[in-house]
Amino acid sequence: DAMVIQNPRYQVTQFGKPVTLSCSQTLNHNVMYWYQQKSSQAPKLLFHYYDKDFNNEADTPDNFQSRRPNTSFCFLDIRSPGLGDAAMYLCATSRAGTANEKLFFGSGTQLSVL
Amino acid sequence: GDSVTQMEGPVTLSEEAFLTINCTYTATGYPSLFWYVQYPGEGLQLLLKATKADDKGSNKGFEATYRKETTSFHLEKGSVQVSDSAVYFCALSPIQGAQKLVFGQGTRLTINP
Numbered sequence: 001d002a003m004v005i006q007n008p009r010y011q012v013t014q015f016g017k018p019v020t021l022s023c024s025q026t027l028n029h030n031v032m033y034w035y036q037q038k039s040s041q042a043p044k045l046l047f048h049y050y051d052k053d054f055n056n057e058a059d060t061p062d063n064f065q066s067r068r069p070n071t072s073f074c075f076l077d078i079r080s081p082g083l084g085d086a087a088m089y090l091c092a093t094s095r096a097g098t099a100n101e102k103l104f105f106g107s108g109t110q111l112s113v114l
Numbered sequence: 115g116d117s118v119t120q121m122e123g124p125v126t127l128s129e130e131a132f133l134t135i136n137c138t139y140t141a142t143g144y145p146s147l148f149w150y151v152q153y154p155g156e157g158l159q160l161l162l163k164a165t166k167a168d169d170k171g172s173n174k175g176f177e178a179t180y181r182k183e184t185t186s187f188h189l190e191k192g193s194v195q196v197s198d199s200a201v202y203f204c205a206l207s208p209i210q211g212a213q214k215l216v217f218g219q220g221t222r223l224t225i226n227p
Contacts, residue, residue, distance in 0.1 A: 004157065006157075031213065040219065040220075041219055042118070042203070042216075042217040042218055042219045042220065043158075043203070043215075043217045044217075045214055045215065045216075048214070090157065090158070092157075092158075094213050098213060100146040100163065100165040100207065100213075101213050102160045102163070103158075103160070103213065103215065104157075105150075105157035105158040105159070106157050107155065107156055107157045108157060
């Protein structure tokens with residue numbers, strides 16, 4: 001049974017048209033993460049939530065926002081997608097966010113920008 | 115900043131061959147080290163980890179040893195199977211602060227029967 005669920009699996013949007021990707025978890029974990037993975041590159045952390053506490057990475061573009069309305073759900077909003085934002089977006093969770101802890105990943109959403 | 119460098123792929127082997135995927139890292143202090151695996155159509159899953167120097171992580175026949183002196187965490191398996199075909203990611207997490215994985219670029223492994 002999937003524990004971190006990302007919808008949709010594939011998302012197509014138009015250049016400049018806002019898009020929202022969703023992630024839900026059944027693990028009741030405190031921490032939720034969003035990673036961006038471009039083709040043949042390493043996944044790159046965009047931001048994470050520790051409970052309701054939002055933590056943005058220094059080099060995450062302002063175009064990317066996130067919401068976590070409750071423990072189970074977290075959303076990635078891209079306000080004005082550019083062609084360079086086409087990527088796989090990975091959601092992950094962890095229980096407490098300590099350094100040696102295991103992350104649980106969803107299957108990802110592949111975003112295409114036309 | 116912290117970084118992880120993995121052996122470039124793709125890697126293609128025959129079943130029962132010996133596997134090594136090289137991974138080296140650059141980090142301040144002593145990070146925790148991980149190997150994650152991504153099977154086709156699935157999310158990343160933790161394969162094994164090591165949290166201090168000389169620790170050996172192992173799972174499903176895979177092993178990796180945390181080598182501080184060479185800043186390496188190479189993944190090995192003595193006899194691979196077709197079902198091991200996947201993308202393998204080496205990653206580190208700085209010891210201080212939250213769990214913020216820094217990944218290598220991934221190595222695609224294909225095992226032929």
